[in-house]
Amino acid sequence: MAISEKQLIEDLKAQKYAPVYLLTGEENYYIDLVSDYFENKVIAEEFRDFDQTVVYGRETDMKTVVSLAKRYPMMSPVQLVLVKEAQDIAKDWELLADYLDHPQPQTLLVFCYRHKKMDKRTKTYKAISTKGVVYEKNKMRDYEVPDWIARIVMQQGYQITQKGAVLIAESLGNDLGKIVNELSKVYISLPKGTVINEDVIETNIGISKDYNVFELQNAIGRRDVAQCTRIVNHLAANPKEYPIQMLLPLLYGFFIKVMLFHQEPDKKKAMAVMNVNPYFLKDYETAARNYTLGKLASCIGYLYDADLRSKGVRNNGTVTDGELLKELVFKITH
Numbered sequence: 383m384a385i386s387e388k389q390l391i392e393d394l395k396a397q398k399y400a401p402v403y404l405l406t407g408e409e410n411y412y413i414d415l416v417s418d419y420f421e422n423k424v425i426a427e428e429f430r431d432f433d434q435t436v437v438y439g440r441e442t443d444m445k446t447v448v449s450l451a452k453r454y455p456m457m458s459p460v461q462l463v464l465v466k467e468a469q470d471i472a473k474d475w476e477l478l479a480d481y482l483d484h485p486q487p488q489t490l491l492v493f494c495y496r497h498k499k500m501d502k503r504t505k506t507y508k509a510i511s512t513k514g515v516v517y518e519k520n521k522m523r524d525y526e527v528p529d530w531i532a533r534i535v536m537q538q539g540y541q542i543t544q545k546g547a548v549l550i551a552e553s554l555g556n557d558l559g560k561i562v563n564e565l566s567k568v569y570i571s572l573p574k575g576t577v578i579n580e581d582v583i584e585t586n587i588g589i590s591k592d593y594n595v596f597e598l599q600n601a602i603g604r605r606d607v608a609q610c611t612r613i614v615n616h617l618a619a620n621p622k623e624y625p626i627q628m629l630l631p632l633l634y635g636f637f638i639k640v641m642l643f644h645q646e647p648d649k650k651k652a653m654a655v656m657n658v659n660p661y662f663l664k665d666y667e668t669a670a671r672n673y674t675l676g677k678l679a680s681c682i683g684y685l686y687d688a689d690l691r692s693k694g695v696r697n698n699g700t701v702t703d704g705e706l707l708k709e710l711v712f713k714i715t716h
Contacts, residue, residue: 384516387416394424399460401485402478402514404507406495409519411558416517417466417494424490425462433461439470444477451481451491460488468493469500479509522558525657527551531561538565539574544661546579552596552632553589593617595629598711599636603669607715614711618704626692626703634685640669641678684713 385393393399403420405413425434433455437447447465455461465471485491493510499518500507510516522530528547535542554561568578568586576582580591591597593616601609617624639656643666646652653660673681688710690696692703701709 384511384518387412387517387519390416390515390517391419394419399490400514401487401489401491402482402510403490403492404495404500404510404514404516405493405519406498406500406516407519408498408521409558410496411562412519413494413496413517414559417464417492420462420464420490420492425458425460429456429458432456433458434464435462436464436466439465439467442471444471444474447471447491448477448481451489452486453489454486455488460490462490462492464492464494466494468495469497475504475506479506482509482513485513522556523657524551524556525659527556527558527561528659530558531565534562535565535578538569540569540572540576540578542578543580544659546583548659548662549580549583549589549591549594549596550587553594590616595624595632598629599633600665602633602636602711602714603640603665603672605672605715610711610715614708618702618707621703626688626707629707630685630689630692634682636669637673637678637681637685640666640673641675643667643670644675644678681714684710 390403405416407413421434421436435450437450442465447463450463453461491514502508502511507516528544528551531547531550532542532544535547550561550564554564564587568582571586572578572582583589584591593613595617598610598613598617601613617629639658642656643649643652646655649663649667650660653663653666656666658666687696688706691701692706
């Protein structure tokens, strides 16, 4: 049975248990969130030494896991066997399928299968989904991250400006765990109810509100050469914080979206196709006015060339990544 994290945790609170749980997918943040609930809430603290076992896939095997699952609890009504990094168990998964034919009814056997999905065609997956609970979480899409940030900030008793949420998302990507860790720095220093804006983010997280990839894209879209120069000089002076191999894919994505915007007559529909928040409609309208499809194609060519030169595939002479970035943005805006 597939389930959401909300329903899964509500069932655990109500002591509606299944013999086996599979927490799987590419979104490790939520897998860890559910795993932590199992580890810290299911077995009473005073009984955990007796009835809670945590093992790691790299350090165990399926024969051992099944043997642990077959034991009976000593003090608690149920025992928990939690297998972290279960994807590292390389073989003998069929032993689990055999165990699930007659599982120990007082055992909660939990597998944290991170970074990827378990193959749904296998006998083991089919056995888990039939006899137990499957919790699968896909990686969040980039365009979904700002709204997600706004929701989790509100859950903590704060608010965040839309631009602030986008600034964090553009700077940290869709690594939800990293985003939560960075936001925790803000919560420590501010009272509940505070509105988190770009100034707060710059002070507490260290993401510059003026010199970042998001602002560079906007300046490029406006074809504001002076602002592009100021931002690029800052990025080039901080290559460890803003490596060119991080910047190039972001700029590539920006130009591809502008091309899509050009080719879709219904601009609101275009934003949906591009997976971009309608809040940024005006920014893309401006970029589309300033860059023809032909110029956009040239810009993508400049990016491709810069990528090869930065990797040493094409002769780059003694040009640094910072100088390469300055040259790239000059070509784009002229």
